[in-house]
Amino acid sequence: MPKYVVHYFNGKGLGEPIRLLLAYGGEDFEDHRVSPKDWPEYKKNTVFGQMPNLDIDGKKYAQSIAICRYLGNKYGLAGDTPEEALEIDQFVDLLVDFRLKAAIVTYEKDEKLKEQRYEEYSKDVFPEQLDRFNDIIEKNNGHYALGKLTWADFVFAGFFDSIKFIVRIPDLEKKYPAFQRVIDHVYSIPKVKAYADALGPTEF
Ligand SMILES: N[C@@H](CCC(=O)N[C@@H](CS)C(=O)NCC(=O)O)C(=O)O
Numbered sequence: 001m002p003k004y005v006v007h008y009f010n011g012k013g014l015g016e017p018i019r020l021l022l023a024y025g026g027e028d029f030e031d032h033r034v035s036p037k038d039w040p041e042y043k044k045n046t047v048f049g050q051m052p053n054l055d056i057d058g059k060k061y062a063q064s065i066a067i068c069r070y071l072g073n074k075y076g077l078a079g080d081t082p083e084e085a086l087e088i089d090q091f092v093d094l095l096v097d098f099r100l101k102a103a104i105v106t107y108e109k110d111e112k113l114k115e116q117r118y119e120e121y122s123k124d125v126f127p128e129q130l131d132r133f134n135d136i137i138e139k140n141n142g143h144y145a146l147g148k149l150t151w152a153d154f155v156f157a158g159f160f161d162s163i164k165f166i167v168r169i170p171d172l173e174k175k176y177p178a179f180q181r182v183i184d185h186v187y188s189i190p191k192v193k194a195y196a197d198a199l200g201p202t203e204f
Pocket residue numbers: 013014043049050051052062063064065
């Protein structure tokens with residue numbers, strides 16, 4: 001069994017889908033959480049100056065979605081045909097686009113501008129995308145792609161707290177019950193549940 005180390009901050013963010021997939025795979029991975037204090041120095045050890053990184057037997061790899069796709073392939077969660085793999089990718093990329101688009105609000109340093117952008121996005125961008133995610137999940141039997149468990153579910157569930165943070169809707173899963181179905185599909189898997197229970201509550 002390869003030795004895996006996940007390097008990320010002490011939060012879910014882009015690191016959690018990787019951790020959830022490793023838990024699903026039954027890997028005894030090391031969960032290295034870098035503190036903000038240590039980050040400027042640690043940054044020099046990363047592949048592209050960012051995290052998450054996944055260390056496989058001493059070699060580091062970057063880009064969270066590429067890593068999730070790799071783990072999905074490894075654990076038989078990546079579809080059975082190239083077309084199924086494409087369908088997973090299209091939905092995962094949609095989620096990534098959403099996060100990148102929302103970054104204009106989330107990472108705006110000018111508080112006044114941030115609030116103004118949040119107001120604008122809350123009227124159109126956020127509801128349109130949330131409705132679209134909801135629709136996708138309803139059409140996919142409570143999953144985020146292919147109507148069955150795939151690595152896309154792990155990305156959705158792992159990102160979920162970040163999505164809530166972005167849209168500022170703390171009970172998002174109540175407003176969109178389909179979202180809860182994906183989360184339940186992932187977190188009810190015994191190995192994933194054991195990982196989440198051992199971790200306890202963390203920041204987004
Ligand atoms: N596309 C990359 C984005 C990685 C990324 O933006 N990482 C952020 C944390 S979520 C980071 O390392 N920020 C610190 C920095 O850039 O100095 C991925 O999905 O892995």
